[in-house]
Amino acid sequence: MDLVLNAADYYFFTPYIYPATWPEDSIFRQAVSLLIITNLGAYILYFLFATLSYYFVYDHSLMKHPQFLKNQVYREIMHSVQSMPWISLPTVSVFLLEVRGYSKLYDSIEEFPYGWFRFIASVLSFLFFTDMLIYWIHRGLHHRLVYKHLHKPHHIWKIPTPFASHAFHPLDGFLQGLPYHIYPFIFPLHKVVYLGLYVLVNIWTISIHDVSGCKNEKLFNGEFKKTE
Template sequence: MDLVLNVADYYFLTPYVYPATWPEDDIFRQTISLLVITNLGAYTLYFFFATLSYYFIYDHSLMKHPQFLKNQVYREIVYSVKALPLISLPTVSLFLLEVRGYSRLYDGIGEFPFGWFQLIVGILSFLFFTDMLIYWIHRGLHHRLLYKRLHKPHHTWKIPTPFASHAFHPVDGFVQSLPYHIYPFLFPLHKAVYLSLYILVNVWTINIHDGNGCKNEKLSNGEGKKTE
């Protein structure tokens, strides 16, 4: 995230927002900047890609399903808009640690002896590490002691649209994103690769709520077949 913060400081925040006497590496300034950048980025990714998916990929016939709720799209958006700032609070604390040099993120390929090979291994291990942990976290959230308190709100949308992709209880949303944030504190990864993977993860989250799972479930149940 320090790549984004550096660009924001250089082109906008330092010349136009903050006083010249406030150093860019001040922890309080970095916290404010990261809060703004994280929320703007989250809303931009959410609305841009969810809208594209909703209008160009999502099967709108699913909205006729009896379990599709009244005003559901509006409710999904409202829930997401309210949840994202709360999810960003603990997220920014981890971004702040990264920006201040506590992670194992690196700038150049030449910083490690195995160069490009290590970069490729890092991408594959990131995908394996995060997918594995999220699987077990998701299973844990379905435990009877946690489900009603944390995870049930996301399953309000039985027939989800792409706008349900970020409609989580804030704790649920942050916990399921945690593997992506803790990976660079445990293993080395290129900063640009980490930022790209983080963006792709958000796009993927929207993509898996595009309604295809619902269509496949209907077909497996024998719905939608022609009658003789």
């Protein structure tokens, strides 16, 4: 994330927003900047790709399903818009640790022996690591002690549209994204790969809510009935 922060400082924050006396490496300034960047980026990705998916991929016949809620698209959007700033707060704290140099993110492939092999292996291990942890986190969120408090709001949308992709309880949304942030503190990962995977993960989150409404209903209805 420091790549994005440095670009934002160079082209926008330093010349136009912050006073010259406020150093770029100030932890408070970095926190404020990351909060702005994270929220702005999240909204752009959400509205851009959810809108594209809704108009060009989503099966609109699903909206005739009896479990499709009244004004559901509007409600999904409002829920997402209200949740994302709260999700960003703990997310920014992780980004701040990365920017301050506490992660294992690196700039150059040549920093390690077998650099390109490590580069490719890190992508595969990232996908395995995050998918595995998300499975267990998601499974834990369906536990009867926490389900109704955290995860149940996301399953209000029995027939979801792409706009439901970020309609989470804030803590639920952060927990399901946490594996992506944990990985570079445990394993080395190239900064550009991390940034690219972070963007792709957000697009993937939207994509699994487009044509899969009926599948989601079949998949989660059983769990929903068990944990409700």
